[in-house]
Amino acid sequence: MKHPTILDVAHEAGVSKSLVSLVIRGSDRVSASSRRTVLEAADKLGYRPNAAARTMVRQRSYVIGVLVSNLHNPFFADVIDGIDMTATDAGYRSILTTGNRVAERERLAVGTLLEMRVDGLILVSPAFHKDFAIEVSRSVPTVVIGKATRAASVDSVTNDDRRGAAIVVDHLVELGHSRIAHIDGGAGAGSQPRRTGYKRSMRSHGLETEIRSVPGGFTEEGGSTGMQNLLAKGPPPTAVFVANDLAAIGVLKVLRSEGLSVPGDISLVGYDNTAMAASHRLGLTTVDQPRHDMGRTATGLIVSRIDQESTPASHVVLSPKLVVRESTAPPYSLTYPSQRSRQ
Amino acid sequence: MKHPTILDVAHEAGVSKSLVSLVIRGSDRVSASSRRTVLEAADKLGYRPNAAARTMVRQRSYVIGVLVSNLHNPFFADVIDGIDMTATDAGYRSILTTGNRVAERERLAVGTLLEMRVDGLILVSPAFHKDFAIEVSRSVPTVVIGKATRAASVDSVTNDDRRGAAIVVDHLVELGHSRIAHIDGGAGAGSQPRRTGYKRSMRSHGLETEIRSVPGGFTEEGGSTGMQNLLAKGPPPTAVFVANDLAAIGVLKVLRSEGLSVPGDISLVGYDNTAMAASHRLGLTTVDQPRHDMGRTATGLIVSRIDQESTPASHVVLSPKLVVRESTAPPYSLTYPSQRSRQ
DNA sequence: CCGGTGGGTTGGAACGTTCCAACCATCAAG
DNA sequence: CTTGATGGTTGGAACGTTCCAACCCACCGG
Structure with missing residues (x-):
């Protein structure tokens, strides 16, 4: 249960601790023979380097800390996977903590990471105020994923929700739709840009008169009530763009029951x-x-910032892409032009 | 960007490093006045204790390492939440790593944790061979979640799948069913105990002649094909117990289309x-x-094992419970007894 | 045979904490 | 006035590494 140290290995192999250290780090200026003896000794004793000691003297942990706001959302699993692979490739290891959407617990989790002297910090959709991120960024390179930040000291990677909404409208228009309604995500993050993206795109297609955006939410229920409202007054839309998949399921239920x-x-x-x-x-x-x-x-941003500290912050905005499945098709009026009169 | 140390704080406050250390650790044998000066100095400099240094000298990290096999499965989020809370309550912090279902990467992730000298290790449904867990348990208290282990050196916490299957059968029998079929999970983990639980329980209800278990899988498709096989020959069952929810959805689709x-x-x-x-x-x-x-x-097991090392391993088996929703009801033959003859 | 070169190896210092024994006042008791 | 206890404070050693300058020993060329 007691961990052997480099000195134990040195003693076992009959060499100095320095040589053991050299071997462990894979230096090429040790003779083949002593490399072998050392490795054998290390193996025999079950030696494992002590990261704490190494961090101390090197003043680098080679660890990237990741704070995940919410593990329940499988969305993040892929993000983390991307982080993990890139970090390993760059010679870093990544460790995760979570605060489970509770700002206070998240701040605590970040504290843990900082005390561990991670070399970089990735905050995935943190729930706490962005000022905290800025404060943190003063002691360690920091990047925020999923939440727009304009700060000069913290990098950010976000998704272009406006553009995402726009390509949806493009797709629907291309199919021949014009009465395209939107059920938004209420107060949820990403809700607003998706809505404005929808509106803008409608306008750019000359469909400003058809703009119809109703409040909804990121839940099934939000979708349902949104759809009910849409059906309650005026001619029904031929296409509906919903703020997220879950709400879309809610919409689907209402449509089915109708x-x-x-x-x-x-x-x-x-x-x-x-x-x-x-x-x-x-x-x-x-x-x-x-x-x-x-x-x-x-991760790329973090790694390069670790090496050359004071470059101005980058704010990367990535473009989403459309995945077309069976829930979209040309409008009824087009497939059976005789049956309806509206353009 | 450079982290201040305890010495910087001591200098700033005009006291010795030892006193600063005392204050930081919250000792009660420092005067109120010096506590204040020290705290102010620490705050002014933005001091944060260095966990690496502390770990070194205390020979304890007060960190529990958690390896999660698969973040994509939201199932684990709750498990991790439980870990997190208990750990904090016990004065530990928890950090996560993942190997994304790849045994080799998981082993690497565990290695990272070990080098960090975590005080305890929790392996959540690891993909690697259990011998590795046993080997690891020699250098740090280890508990495995979700995978049965009989090893004397590693604790385990599992779910009683046999019992889970049994209560399903109980429920169905109570509703009046007797032709209860099972679609199993194929080679997946937990598949076998669920199947034997089903069989045993059927027998204990005197329904051995009605036992009908067909191969399936933990996917939608597995459920579909299983159901098709059930319908292909013999009288259809009045109730079907499927190995997991996803496969049950597959079954549902087949039933609908039929x-x-x-x-x-x-x-x-x-x-x-x-x-x-x-x-x-x-x-x-x-x-x-x-x-x-x-x-x-x-987490409880780990924590108590950290304190008093060499107790024999505990293997805790927790009982699942039934959640009754709308997909179960008394069989047709009972609700309209006139229409069918079979008991 | 001497000086230089270079591959291989070495001991000591340093990293930032905690722990411990020792210290210093101050004050109460004898 | 001395002794002892007590509350508060202190410096040094230790934890397990890495880094660095120094060292040793062949070996080579002059």
Whole structure:
């Protein structure tokens, strides 16, 4: 249970601690013979280097700390995977902590990471105020994923939600839709840019008169009530763009219970490309955020900032892409032009 | 960017490093006045203790390392949450690493944790061979979650899958079912105990002649093909117990396309109580594993093992519980006794 | 045979803490 | 006035590494 040290190995191998250190670090200026003896001794004793001691003297831990706001959201798994791979490639290891969406616990978790003297910090959609991120960035290179930051000291990697919304509208317009409605994500993060992206894009297609955005939410229920409101007054849209996949499922339920078919009567688009969207009975057309890339670029930023400290912060915005499945099709009026009169 | 040390603080406050150390650790044998000066100085300089140095001298890191096999599975989020809370309560902090289901990467991740000299190690459904866990347990207290281990040196916390299957059968029998079939999880972990649990329980209810278990898998497709096989020959069952929720969804699709209603014609039960089971259009009756508790008890085991090393390993088996939703009901033959003759 | 060169090896210092024994006042008791 | 106790404070050693300057010993060329 007691860990052997470099000195134990040295003694066992009959050499100096320095030589053992050299061998462990893989230096090429040790003779083949002594390398072998040392390695054998280390192996025999079950030696494992002590990262704490190494961190002390090298003043570098070669560890990148990652704070994940919410492990329940499988969205982050891919981001983390991207981080992990890039970090390993760059000679770093990554460790995770989580605060479970509670700002106070997240701050604590970051504290742990800082005390461990991580060389860089990646904050994945943190719940705490961004001032805290800025404060932290003064003692260690920091990058935020998923939350826009304009700070000069902290890098950020975000997804272009406006553009994501725009490509949805493009897709629907291309199919021939014009009565395209939007059910937004309420107060949730990313809700606002998606809404404005929708509006802008509608305008740019000359469809400003068709703009119809109703409040919703990032939950199934939010989607349902949003859809009910849409159906309650005015002519029903031929396509609905919902703020996320979960809410889109809610919309789907309402449509089903109203006897409306998707995409026969109404085309439906979600957002996030969750597993649900793919595995649901009806494959949902949705927007895929480049999760893996987010992790990769964030790590890239951190690593280069570790080496050359004071470059101005970069704010990378990645573009999402559309995943077309079965929930979108040309509008009814086009497939059976005789049956309806509206353009 | 350069971290101030305890000496910097001491100098700033005009006291000795020892006193600063005392204050930082919250000792009660320092005068109120010097406590204040020290705290002010620390605050002014933005001092943060160096965990590496502390670990060195104390020979304890007060960190519990957690290896998670797969972050994509939201199942683990709750387990980790349980770990996290218990660890904090016991004065430890927890950090996570992941190997993303790849045995080699997982082993590497554990290596990182060991070099960091974590005081305890929690392995959540590791993909690597259990011999590795045993080897690791020689240098640090180790507990495995989710994978049964009989080793004397490593604790384990598992879920009683046999019992989970049994309570499903109990529930169905109580509703009046007797033709209860099972679609298993193929080669997946937990598949076998669920199957034997099903068989045993059937026998104990005197239904050995009704035992019907077909191969399936933990995927939607596995469920579908399993169900197709069940329908292909012999009288259809009145209830089906599927190895997990995802496969149950697959079963549901087949039933729908065959024009069979759930629970009208056939009752359906899943396993795992995933979000999917709750949010699906049809609320699925399923078995809930006490995820939170798994994390909690695992951490409890680790913590007590850290303090008093060489107690024999405990192997805790937790009991799952049934979550009844809309997918189960009394069999058709009972609700309309006139229409069918078979008991 | 001497000086230089260079591969291989070595001991000591340093990293930032905690722990411990020792110290210093101050004050109470004898 | 001395002794002892007590509350508060202190310096040095230790933890396990890496880094650096120094060393040793062949070996080579002059």
